[in-house]
Amino acid sequence: MKAPPRAAAWLVQRLLTPAHAKRLLGDLDEEYLEQQLAARGIFGASVWYWRQCLTSIRALRRRPYDVFPRTRRPMHGISQDLRFAVRQFLRSPTYALAVILTFALGMGATTAIFAMVNGVLLRPLPYDSPERIVRFWAHTHDGDTTDFSFRVLEYQALAEVGSEFEYVGAEFPASAALLVPDQEPRQIQTRRVSHNYFRVFGVEPAQGRMFDATEMAAGDALVAVISHALWQRELGSDPSTIGRTIDLAGTPFEVIGVLPADYRHVSGEDIDVFFPYNLGTSGWIGRWLDLYVKVRPEFGASMAVDRVNATMDSVATEDGRERNWFATGESLHEMKVGTVRPALMASFGTAVLVLLIGCANVAMLTLARMAGRSSELSLRTALGARRGRILRQVLIENLLTALIGGAIGLGVAHLLLRGLLRIAPPTLPRMEEIAIDPTVIGVAGLATIAIATLLGLATGYRALRSAPGLGMGAGNRATGQGGSFGSLVTVEVAMAVTLLVGAGLMVRTLDRLQQENLGFRAPGVLSFRVSAPSARHPGAEGTLAFYDQLRDELLALQGVESVGVGSDLPVSGEGAVATLRSEERVRAGDTDGVTSLQRRANADFFETLGVPLLAGRNFGPEDTPESAPVLIISQSLASSLFGAGDPVGQRVSFRREPQDDDWMTVIGVVGDVRYQRIDQVEEPQLYQAHAQSAVREMAVMVRSQRSAEELIGDVRHVVSRIDSAIPLYDVQTLEAITDTAMADRRFVAMLVSAFAAVAVALSMAGVYGVLAMLVGRQRRAIALRMALGATPEHVTGRVVRHGMRWVVAGLALGLVGAFAVTRLLTALLYGVSASDPATYGIGTLLLAIVATLAAYLPARRAAALQPAEALRED
């Protein structure tokens, strides 16, 4: 026997009432099997069966009492629905206001953070074909993770080879005092760049021209390309700037070009002057050149890396050096924003969670309101309104509130973003590109519509199911027990506990970082940088004399305790690197050495910073340019180089094959200082005596009991008395420096904490609101129970337990969620594991306590019920 098509029968059963389907399918099956199969064959009979089913569905689906004619225009009645929605809201403005406000805050917060994500992470960089620009780093093969730059010879070889490369650009950072007649000297950031540097980024001069290859090769061309800002500020937007000279620390440079106003240096810093790089230094082995390459479109990044590696090897071979180096490439985008991605994504994720909790609250409000409107819905259905039409009505109401809320949310986002940018870490790249632009508005608008549609469909469908007289479900039971409300509360609590744990982890991280011994005492130290120009302070003697005088005069200031001079400030992330080898190991044939941060310091540097001298002696007056070179090393370098042995008196060298003159003697061991990053623990460090290796540009640190604001005026006065053409720059306290080093974490911690607080408040409003609604709805049942002898304690306990069932489920779910979500934070955490049991425990406990309170309030109201009165109500 050939059965009739099952899918068609299923459709009939799905779409028609059981009574209709039963009669229809009985007849169709009979006719199909007994007549049509024989008459038409299996195929023809199946077609006949399908046709019968489909036409019958059409004929029978129409409701017998459909008094309103069915329209085929889907938009029909939209304006009627809209007017109806507005009337509904005017009738219950509290509901509308609550929903609109929730949307406005949720969308506002999320939009503000999304604007940051968009500006920093998503928008393309403001260069020509930024995806083809690759930044290269050099690394040694000895497993050291430091990023190094490139040698001049390597740059030259790459610039010549270049089949994979459209342009190869190199730059070397510097700074100089800009001297403009009748103006205060100002320290400006400069770059020495290769002639193709700007071509890599596709930047054309707004006026004049860029350097050419001959100017670069000559090495002594005193020409400069200046920034638009410098042209405006110091040169007064002079239209005939080209050909004028600017004075940098006493040396005149001819201005040959002005950069466009919208040019931003790739570092994000304000770089005011660019000079051609001096190739006369090509024999140097130093790795100073930052390499940027524009790869040809047809070549991938990995081919480019291979090419750079091959070039480094061949340069090393020609030069008779070991092939100890390899290169890695990083897209410009990654280089600029890679470090802040975790912080931004964590912030964004947090905002989305808060938005979701807000949506859950809106869903609960809407469901509660729909339950209150169930008689209206039933009436409309009885009058012939179809389910689709009612669903549409709910959808339009949701869209209306969501769009109003979303529009207000844009305003909220605007305000919030202003505040966020004020507290944003100064290290945040592309800050000037963050804005609520059309992309952000578009995404926010689409998200609003999507959320409102989903919410509207879900709540509308739910409400239709539970409204009586619609033949769609088992009446009102679900809302009576708080079924869907309960799951919403559970989800809310879960998200809130996730955020709470995230916030806890971030706060503990900040706490750990603040408690952490960074190797120096920051409070009470003011630091600044100066550079002693060679014109007026010639040679090493001139430099040293300048710094000695500066130190003596600063010490003479009231309240100043000590004055340290060093090449680098702690946690500033800058500075030179050198490989140090011990005599013992070199003699044993081991020339690998230990890569260390290379610092220069005067004798008072350690005391001023509060770095302890652990062994040996400090630098002293006996260490002069003429005396034997000495070195102070940090504890971690001492243990890497000498193990448990005594380092003091040992000889060390920078060279692989040291001559007699190359040896330096270790005279002391000091504590480790965190120089590179605040969370990097082990960094071997070596200090050379500034007296033996003078450097013109140094950081000066003044420890004093006076406040920085008071002191700075005196300090400026001292410096200008010694040399009025020397600007102070990077003036800041060490505390400000450590603060900045923690700024990204503090930003995330603040955001996550604020969002967690909002999330807890919203979810507790959910717990409270749902329980209060249920208590209100079950007044008679509760009153009956009390009349039959239930004590108030019994009633309270019952209500609280009812609410806590959802909360406990939420807590359990939230712990699992937190375990998964806090992985996002791993890159930001310090001194605390992403699955730290204490934080999870405290977060859960905290939420459980608050939730009990939130459940207790409606429970108390239930217990305070007067049974006699409640039972007399209708």
Add this chain to the structure above:
Amino acid sequence: MGKTGVMGAFEEMVLLTLVRQGEAAYGVSIRRELEERAGNSVSMGAVYATLDRLESKALVRSRVGEERESRRGRPRRYYTVLPAGVRELQQTRAVRERMWAGIELDQPAEPS
């Protein structure tokens, strides 16, 4: 039935089929007869929609009939015309005949 005293064409056809088939009229037989006489394919659903309407107007009544293997637990439902249904048919026919009186459509008038 509206003010005109004439029922809908499909209702009339279904009622006539019931009269013709007597006690033995049920879904399959009604549908097939309609299809054969009207020369058009007829939907079972349309038949039932009309039968429901007629039943709600108390013009026909139905009873549950016997079980058959091919129907798999869904017994036949037989329909019979009630006296009110017969009266409606007569009234409809009377109105129609009055309307048609004197009209000859199959031989259009020749131009004179």
